Amino acid sequence: MLSRAVRLLVIAMIALALPFAMTACGGSGKKITIGTKFDQPGLAVKKPDGTMAGFDVDVATYVAGQLGYKPDEIEWKEAPSGQRETLIQNGQVDFIAASYSITDARKQKVDFAGPYLITGQSLLVRADNNDITGADSLQNGKRLCSVSGSTPAQRIKDKYPGVQLQQYDTYSACVEALRNGAIDAVSTDEVILAGFAAQFPGAFKIIGKPFSKEPYGIGLRKGDSQLRTKINDAIVKMEKDGDWKAAFDKNLGPAGITAPPPPPLDTGGTAGQAQHVDILGKYKSQIIRAFWTTIQLTFFAAIGALILGTFLAAMRLSPVPMLRTLGTAYVNVVRNTPLTLIILFCSFGLAQTLGVTLADPKSPTSIADSNFRLAALGLTLYTASFVCETVRSGVNTIPLGQAEAARSLGLTFGQNLRIILLPQAFRAVIIPLGSVLIALVKNTTIASAIGVAEAALLMKEMIENTAALLVVGTIFAIGFVILTLPLGLLFGWLGKRLAVAR
Template identity: 75%
Template sequence: MLSFSRRVVGAVALAVALPLAATACGGGGDGGGGDTIVIGTKFDQPGLGLKNPDGTMSGFDVDVAKYVAQQLGYGEDKIEWKEAPSGQRETLIQNDQVKFIAATYSITDARKEKVAFAGPYLVTGQSLLVRENNTDITGEASLQNNKKLCSVTGSTPAQRIKDKFSGVQLQQYDTYSACIEALKNGAVDAVTTDEVILAGYAAQTPGAFKLVGGTFSEENYGIGLKKDDTELQTKINDAIVKMEKDGAWKAAWDKNLGPAGIQAPAPPQIDQT
């Protein structure tokens, strides 16, 4: 799993500051270049899926989605981006509001009952972010003392906390950026989600936060799409494999997260089921 020192977290700021590639939201068909394609992603996750002040999109998820769209026949000018908060992702797919979603979307059996997944294209793990001066939260075991913990409605990390830690006061917001604000102003004691996401947020305000406790899960990020659309699923899987083989996957990682000192992991095995 990825591990981050305080030095690394501070360095993520360099990655966040770099200009990153544009992304998309999905709409039209799954081939040809005539129509636009609507692609769902996060708008508030630096280094992964971020809508910049000038309206452009940047991040690793964004670069993956952009590459996949290109392989499906859609250039950047044909991509329309749609924000995909954690709790709304299945609905966006089921209601045909997006063609696919690349948004730190962990593949789970429960979600597979509602949508299909291509991938995975990245493996990470759940971790904890606290204020820099915090000394009493050192990992998952120290959460049990009635600590106030923030995560996002509909997310895998939030569900894991509910299942494993009955002694935690779990606050659930619509976005992780809202959790970060709550942590900043002291309304909660810690924020939990995947380590790579937390590192990006910490980089936005160097010296304010720190990661603690390492990782205590394994999350496989996949691209969500309409259930039973095996044709599109195969095309997206083929695109991910091609991205990994031609070096574009590692290039996207190095551009978005490499300057933080995070070594690119080996791309995960594609799940063809």
């Protein structure tokens, strides 16, 4: 019995030790999540096979190795420019290496290790372009693209107000717009532009001298001084071992850039004291202009949607089967398509690919005008499907006998609709139409995806460039309440006053 008990004890001890043995053999399943870009050749790009490549990727991989993680234990997460602080603050990544410029505003939200590279903002143009020779030559209404929420985009706004700035969420979208002639130049850090120039040999060229100094750092959670020290130690080791220069030459050397001397580490503390920013004093005029753009988008889209939606409702009520089929198909397809896709299709599909222009290309404000009109078109097409169903539901509240009586009097379908049905239908659905209009006001925020300078885009930029997250969010929340609450009260009052008595 004793020997049997000993055997059972040994088996139990082996069973307990097995998981630890597997851990020692690499079976622990430990992971580190690193944020980076997925669309920046030379710095960080996700290949078709799912692997990552680029200088930022190599630096991050080396740092992870010094922290005890193998390459296959790294989980890569895309970190768009405008979302980097959010990803860090929410704990979605352990650190970010994504052409992340160290700025005082960002230091209020996250900490930085490094810098591991210093570059400068430059310009990328088509190879046959001889008009643009540097930043100053952009002032005469040239069309320039950069990424919304990025340091380069903000610098262009601050220092070169004569430029027509188009903002997209990624630099790859900017480069595509440059390829098809929708814009004249792309501006961001030279190393990023060099990667795209190398990706399309002979198509582009970098012109002028860099007109800024951008120190790239590794972003991490604010206050994590222990991790910051470890990352700094890893960067120093990478530079001394020669791996830093090797990574630079491998990824950026083919673009014709010579590896610069490694930059000294920033040892000036983790964040500094929070700076007081007079939000209203600095941004008051911009906030007013942004909300005015929101109001204009709402007005023009509402008019267009009301007209198109009423026409679609007439098609769905028509005695002609083909018209009913077409109206039903439009409503079902558009209503179930995300608004963002419709807005992006209007910009990339209609304007860039098909060449449908809604503004004079020679106008000094052609990009802003075109983006505004394309956004209004997309909002109109989307909202019209909801207006259609609202109006049709109003028609269905009218007793069938009225329509039959109108036909017996010899009224055509059009006359019946115009004289009998629609007047009563609109009175019956005033409150639901008000709800559609309120939804439209809020949906205008999607226009920021194609760079329309409305409220949501300004809020994104203010959050990027200040540490006053709650203040900025509160300002814009109050702004939208001011826009939508009176609409709700107005349509509620009109709905009661003009209700059809049955």
